[in-house]
Amino acid sequence: MELLDTSSLTGILGLIAALLATGAVAGVMAGLLGVGGGIVIVPVLFHLFSLLGVDEAVRMHLAVGTSLATIIPTSIMSARTHRQKGSLDGAVIKRLVPGVVIGVLLGGFASRYLSGAALTGLFATIALLVAANMFRRHTRILREGLPGPVGSGLIGMVIGGISSLMGIGGGTLSVPTLSAVNIPIRIAVGTGAALGLVISIPGTLSFMLSGLGVPDRLPGSIGFVNLLGFAAIVPMTMLCAPLGAKLAHAIDPALLKRLFALFLLATAVRMYIDLFS
Template sequence: MEIFQQHSTVWLLGLALALLATGLVAGVLAGLLGVGGGIVIVPVLYHLFTLLGIDESVRMHVTVGTSLATIVPTSIMSSRAHRQRGSLDMSLIRRLMPWVVIGVLVGSVASRFLSGLSLTAVFASVALVVAINMAFKRDGFALRDGLPGTLGTAAIGSGIGGVSTLMGIGGGTLSVPILNALRVPMHTAVGTGAMLGMVISIPGAVAFLLNGLDVPLRPPFSLGYVNLLGMAIIVPATLLTTGWGAKLAHRIDARRLRQVFAAFLALTAIRMFYGLLT
């Protein structure tokens, strides 16, 4: 509680409004681009926890755990919305799901042994790659038609699950561009990514909650590595706007929005790298 007492009421109100705005934007992007709100929530939470003076040893762990927890209801709502519009490919999901779950389990175990700096480096590295892909991806680019054989599918699914868990993001951030490169239609890739986000976020959030029990220096109102206060503000906002994003996904060309968001993501990654080096 001392952390909050160090700041004025106006400053704390600004913090709450920033979390609320983060949730609103994350919900829209989750439905619109299928990227999962975590790709917005993680950098914002990380910077807010930095401003609050949360110890570096737990800062990124709490950021990732809280992000995964907020994605649970968002991904459920987004999946339902896309299912109603026929944008889920259940055959793809059935093939990928077991490997995604294995990846989540591996990522959850690995997070117990990784330092906060290591988690930050993982997020910044993958975020920069995602940003470059979003900004410069050529329409119509494809690696092949459909998922590869068992080994290839295992590598794709476990990679999506493991990396997404370590980053605190929904699976859509990685699965949408990958599925799109396998000639899966964009709307179907977005809907399928939302469903995979649910598969990743539920066990991932539980794992971070359990891993952080009794760990010192966590911010107030934290259960394990999940900050309940941040979650309480962000989740209602994401639930409010996820459906809007799903509707927009079927009405607009999101290319320009992808480029703007890619710039935000790249700047965030560069800022994190700078923090790691200084």
């Protein structure tokens, strides 16, 4: 049911207020749970667009495209911080980047042919897998270090392709993947931050281009990227993330991890219900 008429001035102002709230929620949760913004922003935007009555055919595409755009400034700041702290391993990044770029381009191309339902189902399924991984106490070590060029390229393609289709930075998938090959967690996190920039720039451009001329999008959108959402979410996320980080120091980290896993689980269930109802 549509709660706001986004063709009127009052509706536009209501949309901006809702997007500001989205940025605030995403910022607090990102700081509280130590995750990239995309894995939080996409489901929040999905629910918001549902309340706004955005057509199901474009709802998930708009959420993903707008999320990718917000990751650009966030990943720049994050990668810079990790570099200053010495937690970026250039050799690891160089081995993954070619495959990541190819994966992002393939994901952007595929997004043009995926229905809103297919994109929603993909996000819900990956969210379930991420939630299951976060419920685990320890990451299982599969091997020592990344495989050869071909294997590293394939890993990069999977990370880039799925991340671009989900509207998330590289951290959600790259951190557990790199941890599984026994790369130190700080290096894995720093690498994920750097990969977020590699994923978000071409990913954003692809969603902009693939959505040009598509009907039933929100006002202020270029393709599948809503500029109002970008302008409202980024400042609020950066403003509210420190608050979430402060709260994180007052709560047990293991509890936080499980709370976020429950959030992803609830999001996935809601998306499946929307798909099949």
